[in-house]
Amino acid sequence: MSGAQTDLTLEDTRDGAVLRFAGRLVVAGLAPLERAAAAVKARPGPIALDLSRVEALDTAGAWLLITLRDRLTAEGAQVTIEGTGPAEASLIETVEKALAKIEPAPPAPSGFLNWVAGVGEGVAGAWASFLDLLAFLGVTLARTAGLLVRPWRMRAAPLVHHMQEVGFNAFPIVFLMSFLIGIVLGFQGASQLQQFGAEVFVVTLIAVSLLRELGILLTAIIVAGRSGSAFAASIGSMKIREEIDAMRTLGLDPIEVLVVPRTLALLIMLPVLGFIANMAGLLGGGLMAWIELGVSPGMFVTRLYDTTGVWQLAIGMIKAPFFAIIIAVVGCWQGMLVGGSAESVGQRTTAAVVMAIFAVIIIDAVFSIFFSEMGL
Amino acid sequence: MDGAPAPAAQAVPAERDAIIRVRGLVNRFGTQTVHDGLDLDVMRGEVLGIVGGSGTGKSVLLRTITGLNRPAEGSIEVFGQDVLRVSAEERTEIEKRWGVLFQDGALFSSLTVAQNIMAPMREHLKLPQRLMDALAAMKVTLVGLPSFAGAKFPSELSGGMRKRAGLARALSLEPEIVFLDEPTAGLDPIGAAAFDELIRQLQQSLGLTVFMVTHDLDSLHAICDRIAVLAEKKVLVTGTMADMMEVDHPWVREYFHGPRARAAQGG
Numbered sequence: 343m344s345g346a347q348t349d350l351t352l353e354d355t356r357d358g359a360v361l362r363f364a365g366r367l368v369v370a371g372l373a374p375l376e377r378a379a380a381a382v383k384a385r386p387g388p389i390a391l392d393l394s395r396v397e398a399l400d401t402a403g404a405w406l407l408i409t410l411r412d413r414l415t416a417e418g419a420q421v422t423i424e425g426t427g428p429a430e431a432s433l434i435e436t437v438e439k440a441l442a443k444i445e446p447a448p449p450a451p452s453g454f455l456n457w458v459a460g461v462g463e464g465v466a467g468a469w470a471s472f473l474d475l476l477a478f479l480g481v482t483l484a485r486t487a488g489l490l491v492r493p494w495r496m497r498a499a500p501l502v503h504h505m506q507e508v509g510f511n512a513f514p515i516v517f518l519m520s521f522l523i524g525i526v527l528g529f530q531g532a533s534q535l536q537q538f539g540a541e542v543f544v545v546t547l548i549a550v551s552l553l554r555e556l557g558i559l560l561t562a563i564i565v566a567g568r569s570g571s572a573f574a575a576s577i578g579s580m581k582i583r584e585e586i587d588a589m590r591t592l593g594l595d596p597i598e599v600l601v602v603p604r605t606l607a608l609l610i611m612l613p614v615l616g617f618i619a620n621m622a623g624l625l626g627g628g629l630m631a632w633i634e635l636g637v638s639p640g641m642f643v644t645r646l647y648d649t650t651g652v653w654q655l656a657i658g659m660i661k662a663p664f665f666a667i668i669i670a671v672v673g674c675w676q677g678m679l680v681g682g683s684a685e686s687v688g689q690r691t692t693a694a695v696v697m698a699i700f701a702v703i704i705i706d707a708v709f710s711i712f713f714s715e716m717g718l
Numbered sequence: 719m720d721g722a723p724a725p726a727a728q729a730v731p732a733e734r735d736a737i738i739r740v741r742g743l744v745n746r747f748g749t750q751t752v753h754d755g756l757d758l759d760v761m762r763g764e765v766l767g768i769v770g771g772s773g774t775g776k777s778v779l780l781r782t783i784t785g786l787n788r789p790a791e792g793s794i795e796v797f798g799q800d801v802l803r804v805s806a807e808e809r810t811e812i813e814k815r816w817g818v819l820f821q822d823g824a825l826f827s828s829l830t831v832a833q834n835i836m837a838p839m840r841e842h843l844k845l846p847q848r849l850m851d852a853l854a855a856m857k858v859t860l861v862g863l864p865s866f867a868g869a870k871f872p873s874e875l876s877g878g879m880r881k882r883a884g885l886a887r888a889l890s891l892e893p894e895i896v897f898l899d900e901p902t903a904g905l906d907p908i909g910a911a912a913f914d915e916l917i918r919q920l921q922q923s924l925g926l927t928v929f930m931v932t933h934d935l936d937s938l939h940a941i942c943d944r945i946a947v948l949a950e951k952k953v954l955v956t957g958t959m960a961d962m963m964e965v966d967h968p969w970v971r972e973y974f975h976g977p978r979a980r981a982a983q984g985g
Contacts, residue, residue, distance in 0.1 A: 368892060369839075369843060369845075369853070369892045370843060372843075372845060372849060372853075373843075373845050373846060373849060400892035400924070401853075401856065401857070401892060401924065402853055405852065409852070429923075429925055432922065433924060433925075435923070436920070436923040437856065440859040440860035441856055441859070443859040443864075444855050444856070444858075444865045447866075681873065682871060682873030682874070683871060683872070683873055684827045684828060
């Protein structure tokens with residue numbers, strides 16, 4: 343009937359119709375065979391499905407025979423399966439029993455209602471997860487504060503390990519990024535300010551934009567991408583391997599063991615990284631100002647002292663602990679939410695980074711407005 | 719009884735139709751030799767149980783035959799073809815003819831059970847979605863899962879159900895050989911007995927050859943036609959359960975005459 347290994351022929355005999363299968367009735371050639379079988383129409387009187395020339399039969403082939411038989415029977419024919427050996431008969435019986443156990447799937451709800459329900463669940467879920475995040479933040483802060491009161495309970499080794507991971511190992515990338523940002527600021531500032539002879543203000547431009555905003559903000563974004571994702575992935579993998587459950591049964595508090603060291607490590611290291619970024623940015627900007635505008639290093643430092651107060655640095659650095667806490671807490675929280683599949687780790691890691699960066703920018707905006715209103 | 723019936727016992731079945739033929743297999747990991755000149759035949763249509771102490775390389779043997787581990791030396795013939803020396807295309811053709819059930823099912827966690835069963839079909843067969851859905855639904859109930867399990871994710875199933883789902887995926891391409899790695903480990907005795915029964919019943923009605931690594935003496939009693947004992951870096955002895963009782967090797971005697979073995983025989 344087709345190019346497949348199996349042939350299906352319909353013959354009318356005196357005693358009724360015979361549907362003869364020949365060749366290999368197996369899953370590999372099932373699709374054309376199924377089309378051929380679907381074309382067979384029921385007719386009054388007996389129909390025999392003859393398997394005596396079938397060389398091989400598997401469960402998919404048996405499925406085809408049984409569904410064909412049941413369809414023809416439903417259409418009013420008397421169908422028998424003939425020419426089976428004991429092995430085939432047993433196989434057909436097994437598949438028949440399996441098919442009898444299939445229950446129809448519950449009907450899917452209608453499209454529009456489903457959509458409305460989905461939107462509702464999404465909104466309720468977003469609110470619930472926001473509350474959950476606040477609860478997690480609260481527990482983490484409480485445990486951290488508890489450890490500060492009783493410092494001998496602090497786990498020094500993981501703290502130092504995470505400080506190295508999130509802080510020390512991030513030095514090169516943070517330094518390089520900020521240095522390049524400084525160069526860009528210096529270059530762009532110079533070309534604009536040169537137009538009205540205000541070259542010397544490039545120092546103020548670089549210093550204020552870097553120290554107040556860019557240095558710490560970009561550092562936080564890099565750290566959110568680097569460490570927030572690492573927190574979510576490592577805690578999530580531990581969750582899947584039931585290590586978190588094991589900790590609970592051993593009387594270890596996962597928040598204290600996993601979350602607090604990571605949060606403290608970021609709390610300590612993010613300001614350090616931010617400071618490094620500030621210095622690297624000034625270095626890059628100063629270099630560019632020297633090359634492009636001829637502002638000598640000595641001149642640069644003098645202008646820096648005169649125009650940029652220490653408050654500009656402080657306003658930037660004040661934000662660092664807030665960024666650190668939100669990055670660490672969001673990363674760990676998303677890790678704890680991992681459940682079931684390997685894909686879930688990926689989704690939660692992505693969510694951790696996106697949420698942390700978003701939160702960092704929101705917090706930065708709030709601080710920016712606050713300081714402006716305060717006239718700083 | 720003489721302690722070395724192995725050569726004689728293996729020479730006889732080699733005459734028959736061996737579907738898997740392992741010769742002179744050597745597996746080394748670093749300086750540690752796991753297998754040293756291992757020979758094994760698996761006959762078409764039999765259930766072969768592989769037993770051995772921890773670290774005797776039962777799982778390594780399974781992984782080597784299925785191509786997950788490349789041996790240092792030796793030859794492995796499956797369906798009469800040397801799987802270590804065939805081309806990549808021929809290898810794929812051979813792989814389509816066997817199914818593997820890993821210890822915890824190794825289901826793809828991001829797919830539902832039905833999608834797991836369809837995954838090999840999607841890769842190797844050209845079937846319309848409607849047919850694959852129907853076949854997957856049939857496979858779900860064939861391995862004794864309730865039909866709603868097809869829409870569930872592996873993480874929503876119990877350990878025993880995951881094993882059944884893993885078996886359904888292993889049967890997805892209608893294989894001739896099924897490799898089972900400790901199929902009843904981690905199941906309660908009732909679940910284990912039911913799984914044994916399922917394997918036996920499917921093996922008979924589907925005409926499968928089953929290669930089973932197991933520690934479960936009840937399984938060995940209930941469903942294995944032959945048993946191969948791995949010790950001293952090779953297959954020490956093969957034979958039926960009755961043959962095992964006669965073997966005079968300290969480990970084999972300990973294993974098949976220990977208190978647990980007696981309990982299994984009694985039941």
